[in-house]
Amino acid sequence: MKHAVVIVGAGPTGLMLAGELALAGVDVAIVERRVNQELVGSRAGGLHARTLEILDQRGIVDRFLAEGQRAQVAAFAQVPLSIVDFPTRHNYGLGLWQNHIERILAGWVEELRVPILRGREVTGFAQGDGGVEITLAGGEALGAAYLVGCDGGRSLIRKTAGIGFPGWDPTTSSLIAEVEMTTEPEFGIRTDARGTHALGREKYEIRDGKVVYATEGPVRVMITEPQVKYGTEPTLEDLREGLIAAYGTDYGMHRLAWITRFTDMTRQAESYRDRRVLLAGDAAHIHAPDGGQGLNTGVQDAVNLGWKLAQVVKGISPESLLDTYHAERHPVGARVLRSTMAAVALRRADERTKAAREAMAELLAMDEPRRRFAGMMSGLDIRYDLGEGHPLLGRRMPDLDIVTSEGPRRAYELLHDARPLLLDLGGLGDFDVAPWADRVRAVRATYEAAWELPVIGAVSRPTAVLIRPDGYVAWVGEGTTGGIADALGRWFGAAVLPESPSPRP
Ligand SMILES: Cc1cc2nc3c(=O)[nH]c(=O)nc-3n(C[C@H](O)[C@H](O)[C@H](O)COP(=O)(O)OP(=O)(O)OC[C@H]3O[C@@H](n4cnc5c(N)ncnc54)[C@H](O)[C@@H]3O)c2cc1C
Numbered sequence: 001m002k003h004a005v006v007i008v009g010a011g012p013t014g015l016m017l018a019g020e021l022a023l024a025g026v027d028v029a030i031v032e033r034r035v036n037q038e039l040v041g042s043r044a045g046g047l048h049a050r051t052l053e054i055l056d057q058r059g060i061v062d063r064f065l066a067e068g069q070r071a072q073v074a075a076f077a078q079v080p081l082s083i084v085d086f087p088t089r090h091n092y093g094l095g096l097w098q099n100h101i102e103r104i105l106a107g108w109v110e111e112l113r114v115p116i117l118r119g120r121e122v123t124g125f126a127q128g129d130g131g132v133e134i135t136l137a138g139g140e141a142l143g144a145a146y147l148v149g150c151d152g153g154r155s156l157i158r159k160t161a162g163i164g165f166p167g168w169d170p171t172t173s174s175l176i177a178e179v180e181m182t183t184e185p186e187f188g189i190r191t192d193a194r195g196t197h198a199l200g201r202e203k204y205e206i207r208d209g210k211v212v213y214a215t216e217g218p219v220r221v222m223i224t225e226p227q228v229k230y231g232t233e234p235t236l237e238d239l240r241e242g243l244i245a246a247y248g249t250d251y252g253m254h255r256l257a258w259i260t261r262f263t264d265m266t267r268q269a270e271s272y273r274d275r276r277v278l279l280a281g282d283a284a285h286i287h288a289p290d291g292g293q294g295l296n297t298g299v300q301d302a303v304n305l306g307w308k309l310a311q312v313v314k315g316i317s318p319e320s321l322l323d324t325y326h327a328e329r330h331p332v333g334a335r336v337l338r339s340t341m342a343a344v345a346l347r348r349a350d351e352r353t354k355a356a357r358e359a360m361a362e363l364l365a366m367d368e369p370r371r372r373f374a375g376m377m378s379g380l381d382i383r384y385d386l387g388e389g390h391p392l393l394g395r396r397m398p399d400l401d402i403v404t405s406e407g408p409r410r411a412y413e414l415l416h417d418a419r420p421l422l423l424d425l426g427g428l429g430d431f432d433v434a435p436w437a438d439r440v441r442a443v444r445a446t447y448e449a450a451w452e453l454p455v456i457g458a459v460s461r462p463t464a465v466l467i468r469p470d471g472y473v474a475w476v477g478e479g480t481t482g483g484i485a486d487a488l489g490r491w492f493g494a495a496v497l498p499e500s501p502s503p504r505p
Pocket of ligand 1: 008009010011012013014031032033034042043044045046098120121122123150151152153155156176262280281282283289291292293294295296297298
C-alpha cells in the first residue's frame with residue numbers, strides 16, 4: 001500500500017497535520033500504536049490564543065470552546081499575563097485536558113476520511129529517491145512519498161533518520177498521578193524548597209478567574225520529586241515518598257489510576273527535515289511543561305508544514321518549499337526552549353531565585369513587558385522572517401470583519417478550506433491573478449476600521465494582503481502591486497498561463 005504521506009503518531013500534532021493534508025486533497029494515512037485515542041494521564045491542560053485562532057481558521061474552534069473553560073491562562077514565571085486587551089477574537093486561553101483535545105481533533109480527522117491504522121507500531125524505515133519504505137511491527141510494509149514523524153519526544157523516526165537532538169538533561173523531575181485519598185487534602189499550589197507541588201481534582205470550573213474543584217472524585221497530584229529521577233518507570237512508592245516530603249502525609253492515598261513522570265529535559269532536533277522525512281511536535285522539541293507550550297507548538301508546526309507538504313506532493317512547488325518549514329519553525333521552537341528553561345530556573349525556591357522572580361514580577365507588572373511576554377506565551381506575536389516590509393509581513397492575519405460582494409464575512413471564514421487567499425482591499429487595480437487562480441482564491445472586500453496587531457499596536461492600512469493557508473501574511477500591498485507576482489510564485493508555484501485559444505480553421 002502506498003500513500004503520498006504517512007504520519008507516524010496520532011497525537012495532537014499528527015492529527016492536526018493529517019487534517020491539513022486532507023483539506024488539501026492529499027492521500028494521507030496515520031500509523032498509531034495506541035489502539036484507541038484514549039490517553040493515560042493528564043498531560044496538556046489547554047490551548048493558547050494563537051492555537052484557538054488556528055482552529056477558528058478551519059471552522060472547528062467552537063467544538064473546543066463548547067467543552068473547555070475560557071480563562072486568562074498565559075503566565076510567565078508564575079506571573080499571570082492577561083491578554084484581555086489584545087486585538088483578537090480569542091483574547092483568552094482555554095482550559096481543556098489533552099484527552100479531550102485529541103478526541104475532538106480525531107473526530108475532525110475522521111470526518112475528513114483520513115485512515116488511522118491503530119494498534120500498529122512503526123519499527124523502522126528506509127528512504128530513497130523515489131520514496132520511503134516504512135516497516136511496521138509484524139513485518140508489514142507501507143510506502144509513502146513523504147514520512148512525517150509526529151511520534152513524540154522519544155521519536156523513532158528522528159532516531160532512525162539520524163537527526164541529532166542536542167540539549168540539556170533534566171535538573172528536576174515531577175510526578176503526576178491520579179489517586180483516591182482517604183483524607184481531604186489541601187487543594188491548590190504549594191511551593192517549598194524542593195519546588196512546586198499541586199493537588200486538585202480532574203473536574204473543575206473557573207469562576208471569576210478562580211479554579212473551583214469538584215467536591216468529589218479522584219485527586220490529581222503533581223509533586224516535585226526530592227531527587228531528580230528519569231529514565232525509569234515511576235512507582236507508587238515514588239509518589240508516596242514525594243507526597244510525604246512535600247505535605248508530611250500521603251493523605252491515605254490508594255487506588256492509583258495512573259502515574260507519569262515529567263522532567264525539564266530540553267532538546268531540539270537539529271534539523272526538522274532529512275530529505276523525504278520530516279519531524280513535527282514533540283519529535284522535534286521537548287522541554288518542561290511550564291507555560292503550557294508543547295502541544296500548542298506542535299499543532300502550529302503541523303499547520304505550517306501541512307500546506308507546504310501538500311503543494312510539494314501535488315507538484316505545485318519545488319521540494320525547497322519544505323526548507324522554509326525548518327527555517328520558520330526551528331526558531332519558534334528554540335524560543336520556546338529558552339523561555340521554558342528560564343521559567344524552570346525561576347521556579348526554584350531558594351532566596352536568590354525568589355528575589356529574581358520578584359524582580360521579574362515587578363517588570364511584568366509594567367505594561368510593555370506584560371504585552372511582550374503575553375504575546376510570546378499566547379503565540380500571538382510569532383513572526384516568520386519573510387524580509388523587510390510592512391509590520392504584517394510574516395505575521396498572523398487578524399480576523400477582520402470585512403464586507404465582500406456576498407455580504408459581511410470574517411477573514412478567517414475565508415481560510416476554512418486551507419487555500420491561499422488574496423484579499424483585495426481596493427489596491428489590486430488591474431493586476432491579473434488568473435495565472436494562479438487554480439490555487440489562490442482572490443476576494444474583493446472592504447474594511448474601514450483600524451488595523452491593530454497584538455504587541456505592536458496600530459499599523460498602517462494595507463490595500464491588499466496575500467495570506468498563506470496557515471494564516472500568515474506573505475505579501476502586503478501598500479497602494480501598489482509591486483512584488484505580488486514574485487510572492488505568488490515563491491509561495492504558491494509558477495504562473496500558469498491560460499491556454500491561448502486554438503487558431504480558427
Ligand atoms: C505534565 C505535562 C503537562 C503538559 N502541559 C501542557 C500544556 O498545558 N500545554 C501544552 O501545549 N503542552 C503541554 N504538555 C506537552 C504536550 O503534552 C505535548 O507537547 C504533546 O502531547 C505533543 O504532541 P505530539 O502529537 O507532538 O506528541 P505525542 O502527544 O507524544 O504523540 C505521539 C504519538 O505517537 C505515537 N507513537 C510513538 N511512537 C510510535 C511508533 N513507533 N509507531 C506508531 N505510533 C507511535 C504515540 O502513541 C502517540 O500517540 C504537557 C506535557 C506534560 C508531560
